[in-house]
Amino acid sequence: MTDRLERLVNLTATLLATRKPLTLDQLAERFEPPYPDDKAARRRQFERDKETLRDLGIPITVEPLGLGGEQGYRIRPEDYYLPDPGLTPEERAALHVAVTAVRLDGDEAREGLRKLGGLEGTAADAPFAELETTPSLAALFDAVARRAPITFDYRGERRSLEPYGVVLRWGHWYVVGHDRDRDAARAFRVDRIDGEPEVGAAGAFEPPPDVDPGAFLRADPLTYGEDQPRIARVLVDEPRADWVVEQLGEAVVAERRVDGSVVVELSVVNREAFRTFVLELLEHAEVLEPAELRAELVTWLEAIAAPATGEAGP
Amino acid sequence: MSPRPLAGDRLRRVLALVPWVLEHPDTTLSELARRFEVSERDLERDLELLPLCGLPPYTADRLIDVWVGDDGAVSIRLAEYFDRPLRLTPGEGVALLAAGRALLAVPGSDEHGALARALDKLETAVGARGGVSVEVGGATHLATFQAAAEAHECVEVRYYSFARDVETTRVIEPERVFHAFGSWYVAAWCRLAAGERLFRIDRVRAARATGEHFEPRARPGDGGGELGDLVYRPDPSDPRVTLRLAPEAAWVVENLPQDSARPLAGGGYEVVLAVSGPAFLERLLLQLGPLATVVEPPEAAESARAAARRILARYR
Numbered sequence: 001m002t003d004r005l006e007r008l009v010n011l012t013a014t015l016l017a018t019r020k021p022l023t024l025d026q027l028a029e030r031f032e033p034p035y036p037d038d039k040a041a042r043r044r045q046f047e048r049d050k051e052t053l054r055d056l057g058i059p060i061t062v063e064p065l066g067l068g069g070e071q072g073y074r075i076r077p078e079d080y081y082l083p084d085p086g087l088t089p090e091e092r093a094a095l096h097v098a099v100t101a102v103r104l105d106g107d108e109a110r111e112g113l114r115k116l117g118g119l120e121g122t123a124a125d126a127p128f129a130e131l132e133t134t135p136s137l138a139a140l141f142d143a144v145a146r147r148a149p150i151t152f153d154y155r156g157e158r159r160s161l162e163p164y165g166v167v168l169r170w171g172h173w174y175v176v177g178h179d180r181d182r183d184a185a186r187a188f189r190v191d192r193i194d195g196e197p198e199v200g201a202a203g204a205f206e207p208p209p210d211v212d213p214g215a216f217l218r219a220d221p222l223t224y225g226e227d228q229p230r231i232a233r234v235l236v237d238e239p240r241a242d243w244v245v246e247q248l249g250e251a252v253v254a255e256r257r258v259d260g261s262v263v264v265e266l267s268v269v270n271r272e273a274f275r276t277f278v279l280e281l282l283e284h285a286e287v288l289e290p291a292e293l294r295a296e297l298v299t300w301l302e303a304i305a306a307p308a309t310g311e312a313g314p
Numbered sequence: 315m316s317p318r319p320l321a322g323d324r325l326r327r328v329l330a331l332v333p334w335v336l337e338h339p340d341t342t343l344s345e346l347a348r349r350f351e352v353s354e355r356d357l358e359r360d361l362e363l364l365p366l367c368g369l370p371p372y373t374a375d376r377l378i379d380v381w382v383g384d385d386g387a388v389s390i391r392l393a394e395y396f397d398r399p400l401r402l403t404p405g406e407g408v409a410l411l412a413a414g415r416a417l418l419a420v421p422g423s424d425e426h427g428a429l430a431r432a433l434d435k436l437e438t439a440v441g442a443r444g445g446v447s448v449e450v451g452g453a454t455h456l457a458t459f460q461a462a463a464e465a466h467e468c469v470e471v472r473y474y475s476f477a478r479d480v481e482t483t484r485v486i487e488p489e490r491v492f493h494a495f496g497s498w499y500v501a502a503w504c505r506l507a508a509g510e511r512l513f514r515i516d517r518v519r520a521a522r523a524t525g526e527h528f529e530p531r532a533r534p535g536d537g538g539g540e541l542g543d544l545v546y547r548p549d550p551s552d553p554r555v556t557l558r559l560a561p562e563a564a565w566v567v568e569n570l571p572q573d574s575a576r577p578l579a580g581g582g583y584e585v586v587l588a589v590s591g592p593a594f595l596e597r598l599l600l601q602l603g604p605l606a607t608v609v610e611p612p613e614a615a616e617s618a619r620a621a622a623r624r625i626l627a628r629y630r
Contacts, residue, residue: 006363006366006367008325009325010368010369012329013368013369013395014369016369017369017395029546030370032370032372040322052321055322056325056400056403057400057402057403058478080400080401081400082398082400082401082402083439084398084439085435087434087435091429091435093428094409094427094429094432095332095414097417098416098417099410099413101417101542102412102416102417104409104412108403108405108409108410109409109413111326112406112410114330114331114402115399115406116399116402117334117399118331118349119351120351128491128493129416129450129494130492130493130494131413131416132496133409137405138403138405139404141408141442141445144553145404145407145440145441162447164444165442165444166408166445166446166447167448168412168447168449169449171494171495171497172496172621210444211444213447238575239474240474242519243474247516278603279597279625280601280602282624282625283621283627283628284594284595286628286629294629297629301600301625302622303604304599304600304622305622305623308569
């Protein structure tokens with residue numbers, strides 16, 4: 001175990017300090033603690049070490065050497081060294097408070113902070129927030145940082161995006177940017193992306209200066225969808241009126257009535273989301289217009305209200 | 315996170331602390347132990363290992379030189395290739411920025427303070443300026459509960475119970491205010507219920523600090539564990555409902571706490587859910603419509619029919 005750690009430190013140091021890539025034979029020749037003499041065992045051991053380093057964020061590059069088909073290894077300084085952010089002790093202490101006040105899955109925020117000089121000052125008194133994390137978030141953030149386009153399956157469609165940022169809103173992560181096929185700004189919910197996104201070549205685009213990823217998300221989830229937009233007017237009774245206004249913003253209020261109810265005006269681009277929203281309010285809301293959306297809701301409810309036929313459903 | 319071999323963890327620590335010591339030559343063992351969250355014993359073991367490490371041919375001038383004084387002062391020489399920290403992994407970068415942005419987004423944070431400056435510098439260092447944005451939102455009565463929890467002051471609230479679709483007025487003793495699943499909550503002792511209760515702050519319709527102070531109890535969540543567990547805590551005494559869900563309703567399985575979820579042929583599920591109140595079940599069945607069938611109890615299906623009729627009455 002100590003031998004392995006010693007070898008990993010030496011491997012990192014050697015590959016980082018070398019100016020030209022080293023072959024595995026060159027490495028093994030002078031290396032301590034020595035790699036096994038047996039070629040296959042040596043290769044296995046080296047691959048394991050490489051993997052451990054990669055998990056820590058240390059990429060070993062493989063470069064062809066000359067004509068013999070031989071390969072050399074090294075760690076490129078630009079892949080290894082963090083450009084010095086120049087944090088002051090006070091700023092490091094602020095990050096310490098942040099990582100102890102806000103909980104995320106895993107320990108990666110603390111690991112990152114250790115690389116930046118460890119824990120300064122005191123921890124937060126108690127955690128106050130827990131943020132969702134989702135498996136492909138790190139890969140998406142990496143694509144943002146490296147300006148690499150991504151391709152992924154989303155609700156049965158292949159989408160291609162120049163990602164400008166990741167945004168957490170309403171408790172969910174979104175990746176936002178320029179949709180290459182639609183040639184327009186788009187946002188996608190990260191946990192609805194099917195599988196791992198495919199990441200293209202780095203440096204393939206330049207985000208607009210001072211881009212604000214938060215501005216790519218519309219005010220509320222109701223406005224997400226690709227249906228033909230319809231303006232709907234919904235009457236919300238007093239018991240739920242202030243909640244609806246708080247959720248959707250004052251701008252949607254078309255009318256305030258003396259009994260405390262409000263009429264809100266919404267642009268419906270996702271009929272399913274709209275129906276869900278209205279039904280969330282139970283009998284405290286009524287779709288006033290358009291007649292078409294009103295009729296759709298009535299049909300939906302009539303199907304539920306119909307007496308049981310004794311037939312099992314889906 | 316996937317389990318890592320121990321050697322990886324120690325390597326990670328060594329690669330983090332060596333650059334620090336190189337830059338701060340008068341640091342001490344106890345300072346390092348605190349800063350890198352490691353026992354002094356483990357730290358000494360790491361430091362004992364380093365002089366065996368270096369570059370081929372491993373002669374004295376090529377090995378890392380570590381010196382620990384009697385007073386605990388630590389210095390390191392001959393490790394110039396480790397003089398700057400290792401890059402952050404994308405996972406570390408996004409986690410740090412997300413935590414920082416979340417704290418900064420809380421109403422009342424200093425937008426130009428040390429945290430804001432730290433995050434700007436970090437974003438520049440990882441090449442993702444403005445790349446992580448976190449919104450925790452505000453809730454109208456958030457500040458009232460934050461101040462009351464801090465001062466141990468009682469608050470009279472008018473609260474909309476989502477599960478039962480009724481409004482009640484009660485006096486609560488706010489213990490902890492927190493954000494999870496995109497909403498703000500206050501965990502409190504409720505005098506009306508004479509028990510610990512959780513209130514979603516956006517469902518509070520009015521809040522007024524009464525001026526009366528309470529004796530603080532052990533706060534929920536103080537013993538560690540996830541804040542979210544405070545939210546997703548179905549009551550064992552709540553009635554249960556068994557639903558058969560179509561594949562399109564799989565979000566129910568992903569989003570609602572459940573006793574069990576049995577996959578069905580064709581992609582659907584049979585789930586057993588706790589019913590926290592009649593309105594909870596009505597909403598769920600109204601929203602799912604044909605995508606859900608009640609297996610049992612039969613009264614659940616009847617409650618959905620009754621709720622649908624109640625709403626339909628508005629449209630006639």
